[in-house]
Amino acid sequence: MIQPRPRTIPEATVARLAVYLRVLSGLADGGRTTVSSGELASAAGVNPAGLRKDLSHLGSCGVRGVGYEVRALRERIARVLGAEQSRACVLVGIGNLGTALADYAGFGSRGFRFVGLFDAAPAQVGQEIGGLTVQPMTELEATVTAHEASIGVIATPAEVAQQVCDRLTAAGVRSILNFAPVTLTAPVGVDVRPVDLSVELQVLAFLGQQRSARAAEVTA
């Protein structure tokens, strides 16, 4: 028995689906009911053919000659991404970045719900951010198990990130988003996704430098 819709959606496609979801929400709020692949692709900054291929991974959803129904497509993508269910997340490290993450309203509408904020510094503990009170690190494991949190976000200094990672995985967290500038090691079965802001900046700078070099070469 073969599944009509293969389970494996490429990671690059998943990232773009999340972007389409955001654009579709904006269109729906604007009162649009249908949208063509070309228009949606332009709003998302991708190629129209690629967009149609991405959408084909979740089955036919458009109407030929017309386009896609905005609300239906949004719901379909949300279902595939699992954004309709509420996922419990914990956030460790309430510095500036952690505060920004805890405060960010965009997560809530995407199916993410912070159930615990933690920091080692006593000065941060007790503070209220985005409707939650910052807890001491000792409460970490209890909160994770109580809410069955499967996602952890690390926004601590680099020095303690690995310890935090170890405690999170030991408590049952299976997916970790890591903002600390270190490479974390985790047991198999645990996904760690690094987001390094200075790496992003360096890639950007390099591309700009490369572009300038090419331009100078042409004029020479």
Place this chain on the structure above:
Amino acid sequence: MIQPRPRTIPEATVARLAVYLRVLSGLADGGRTTVSSGELASAAGVNPAGLRKDLSHLGSCGVRGVGYEVRALRERIARVLGAEQSRACVLVGIGNLGTALADYAGFGSRGFRFVGLFDAAPAQVGQEIGGLTVQPMTELEATVTAHEASIGVIATPAEVAQQVCDRLTAAGVRSILNFAPVTLTAPVGVDVRPVDLSVELQVLAFLGQQRSARAAEVTA
């Protein structure tokens, strides 16, 4: 005349080079003088063969039978990435995220130097963060031209991100790092690199969900 070292380094390689640079700095601080590709790859979380291929893009730098000299390799990568020169950056949007970015010391050691912080809210203007004073938006163009800033970072709400992008590009900024959850459009010749935190979280959640589904299938 053919360049012995082709100018075009794949973008994925550039991102990893930035990670290697970080790891090498840590090793150098720890007093290590040489390191093998296997060890470095493990510390960076990549495949040893891939690491060697990445390094091959910048010419032979290792010693067979021994490994790589830590300091020499670090300097070589830094030179290729342009991290040895100081690049002027401006940051627009001093909320929690913007404050975190302005405060982050990691940028300085990577060759980035903020020369201007800007916010539209009068309450933020005048505040001092990381040695700089937050300026009103009216000063944006003058600061960009005075320092010849080529990199702009947008950490504003989504609604004003496109306007800010337009003003930055008009003032001469050629590379933009965008943290606002919108797809920006910019003239050709300007690189915009989006960093969407909720997209990252959604991809992570989807991978976790997919993994769980596979596990359930196997046990069934």
Place this chain on the structure above:
DNA sequence: GCGACTTTGTTCCTGCGTTCACAAGCGGTT
């Protein structure tokens, strides 16, 4: 009611990134 136009969904193809495997080269040892 029929034809033409528009837009989707798919298929093919090209190029890139990644991985594996081996030859080349250097240091340590006898």
Place this chain on the structure above:
DNA sequence: AACCGCTTGTGAACGCAGGAACAAAGTCGC
């Protein structure tokens, strides 16, 4: 001085993502 083991650097194959072109299908106009 010669050999052996270890490590780098590179060549080839594999798999994957991206882009273009085409067929299917549905709607609008006549």
